[in-house]
Amino acid sequence: MALNTEEEQTEDYLFKIVLIGDSAVGKSNLLARFARDEFYPNSKSTIGVEFQTQKVEINGKEVKAQIWDTAGQERFRAVTSAYYRGAVGALLVYDISRRQTFESIGRWLNELQTHSDMNVVTILVGNKSDLKDAREVTTAEGKALAEAQGLFFIETSALDSSNVSSAFETVVREIYNILSRKVM
Ligand code: GDP
Ligand code: MG
Numbered sequence: 001m002a003l004n005t006e007e008e009q010t011e012d013y014l015f016k017i018v019l020i021g022d023s024a025v026g027k028s029n030l031l032a033r034f035a036r037d038e039f040y041p042n043s044k045s046t047i048g049v050e051f052q053t054q055k056v057e058i059n060g061k062e063v064k065a066q067i068w069d070t071a072g073q074e075r076f077r078a079v080t081s082a083y084y085r086g087a088v089g090a091l092l093v094y095d096i097s098r099r100q101t102f103e104s105i106g107r108w109l110n111e112l113q114t115h116s117d118m119n120v121v122t123i124l125v126g127n128k129s130d131l132k133d134a135r136e137v138t139t140a141e142g143k144a145l146a147e148a149q150g151l152f153f154i155e156t157s158a159l160d161s162s163n164v165s166s167a168f169e170t171v172v173r174e175i176y177n178i179l180s181r182k183v184m
Contacts, residue, residue: 018068022098024095026127029158051067085117085134089121089174090171092123095137099136105124121175125167126156127160
């Protein structure tokens with residue numbers, strides 16, 4: 001996180017936000033949809049892009065979100081501490097059509113808490129909401145878990161774009177609000 005001194009803080013917020021969750025839940029596609037309005041039907045999108053910087057407007061002010069995506073290392077449960085370092089926000093993603101990815105959330109949350117040196121603003125994201133017939137995790141279950149863990153909650157679809165911007169913007173806005181309160 002780079003936070004400038006009071007007198008010049010209007011446009012220079014830079015928030016590091018990490019995407020975490022099991023393999024193939026749609027992390028890379030959420031980022032592709034948010035940053036470039038693109039979608040990849042085949043799972044080849046995870047090719048080493050470390051992070052992408054995206055401008056977000058909050059209360060008429062421009063904030064930069066530096067969004068980190070895994071390069072597939074979550075497959076081996078080998079996300080390194082460098083990935084988490086300095087993160088102030090996180091999208092904790094599961095796939096509503098694969099129960100197992102929802103059951104992994106506790107473990108990802110533990111890992112996030114272990115590796116991060118501050119309170120990370122976190123949103124629980126149930127992705128692939130377009131797969132209505134294949135749903136294995138109800139909205140109520142997602143909500144309940146988020147409430148129990150003190151997380152924001154949203155269901156998204158990177159395929160049909162539903163709620164994708166909201167997911168990222170919720171995190172950015174909350175970080176912004178916390179920081180502006182501290183400064184003032
Ligand atoms: P990652 O491993 O978490 O980065 O997942 P990817 O973004 O690579 O996506 C894994 C697979 O799920 C790909 O085949 C995507 O096309 C597909 N996918 C991602 N998001 C969605 C979504 O919202 N709806 C549907 N139906 N498929 C999705
Ligand atoms: Mg990926």
